[in-house]
Amino acid sequence: xxxxxxxxxxxxxxxxxxxxxxxxxxxxxxxxxxxxxxxxxxxxxxxxxxxxxxxxxxxxxxxxxxxxxxxxxxxxxxxxxxxxxxxxxxxxxxxxxxxxxxxxxxxxxxxxxxxxxxxxxxxxxxxxxxxxxxxxxxxxxxxxxxxxxxxxxxxxxxxxxxxxxxxxxxxxxxxxxxxxxxxxxxxxxxxxx
Numbered sequence: 001x002x003x004x005x006x007x008x009x010x011x012x013x014x015x016x017x018x019x020x021x022x023x024x025x026x027x028x029x030x031x032x033x034x035x036x037x038x039x040x041x042x043x044x045x046x047x048x049x050x051x052x053x054x055x056x057x058x059x060x061x062x063x064x065x066x067x068x069x070x071x072x073x074x075x076x077x078x079x080x081x082x083x084x085x086x087x088x089x090x091x092x093x094x095x096x097x098x099x100x101x102x103x104x105x106x107x108x109x110x111x112x113x114x115x116x117x118x119x120x121x122x123x124x125x126x127x128x129x130x131x132x133x134x135x136x137x138x139x140x141x142x143x144x145x146x147x148x149x150x151x152x153x154x155x156x157x158x159x160x161x162x163x164x165x166x167x168x169x170x171x172x173x174x175x176x177x178x179x180x181x182x183x184x185x186x187x188x189x190x191x192x193x
Contacts, residue, residue, distance in 0.1 A: 001123070003027050003193070004076035007038045008083045008094035015171075015179060019128050020082040022183055026190035027080070035072055039093045044069070046096020059105025069101045078124040078193065079157070081149065084171075085131045088141045090148070107156060122157045124193060125149070126164035128186050135169045164189055 005024055009016035020038065027034050039046075045065075055061045063070045083094050090098075102108075108115050127149040131138055138146070146165060154163050166189055168174065168182040 001077045002033045002035065002075055003078035003080060003124075004035045004037060004072055005080045005082060006094065006097065007036065008040065008091045008097070010040045010093075012041075016082065016084050016130055019130070019183065019186055022186050023080055023082050023128055023190050026187045027193060030191045030193060032078065032193070035076065037069075037072060039097055044093065044097060046093045046100065048096065048099045052100060057104050057110075059103070059109075062103045063106060066101050066103075069097070070103070070106050073101060073106065073119075074121070076122055078126075079122050079153075080126045080128065080190070080193070082128040083130075085129050085133075085138075085145045088133070088138070088144050090145060102156075117156050117158075119157045123161065124164075125153060125157050125161070126189070126193060127166065129165075129167045130171050131167060131169045132172045133169060135167075138169060164193065 005020070005027070007017075007020040009020070011017060020036070024034050024036050052062070052065065055064075081094070083090055089095070104110065105118070107119050108117055110116075127145075129145055129149075131145075133141070146167070149165055150163050154161070166182070166186055168178065170178075
């Protein structure tokens, strides 16, 4: 299976970057073809410009500035997101990726006023997230990133398929042991993806 792995952490020496590397290595060990998309390393521009917004609904013109990313998404049969959670949301880099690449004609189409997915070719979805907050604090805040992965993205891809959701909460108080245990969990989950 061809798996697109989206990564959005600006520090190469971070735990998040190590999670990304482990994800890629484990997927490859399981026999998948991995397209590692490190948004910061690739200098992806997350800003939805005035021009982008004006042509947003004009397919295929809307894909002009992000065509390589559109093609990578179209080729993916699996999608894994590896990112930190900042202020109960995705980093601007990853949010900008969704705004600029998951466009009308690419990820969805409006047909008679109804949204129809164009991502049914993606058969599996997973997320590997790190939170500064505790699970309880994330729950009280509504845990928007979890809802985006398990509800919004799942519905766009295939609402009937299960989603692998892995989260290391309370990174503000993590230890070497909690980080190692989570890394092992990611390794096992990605080898079974």
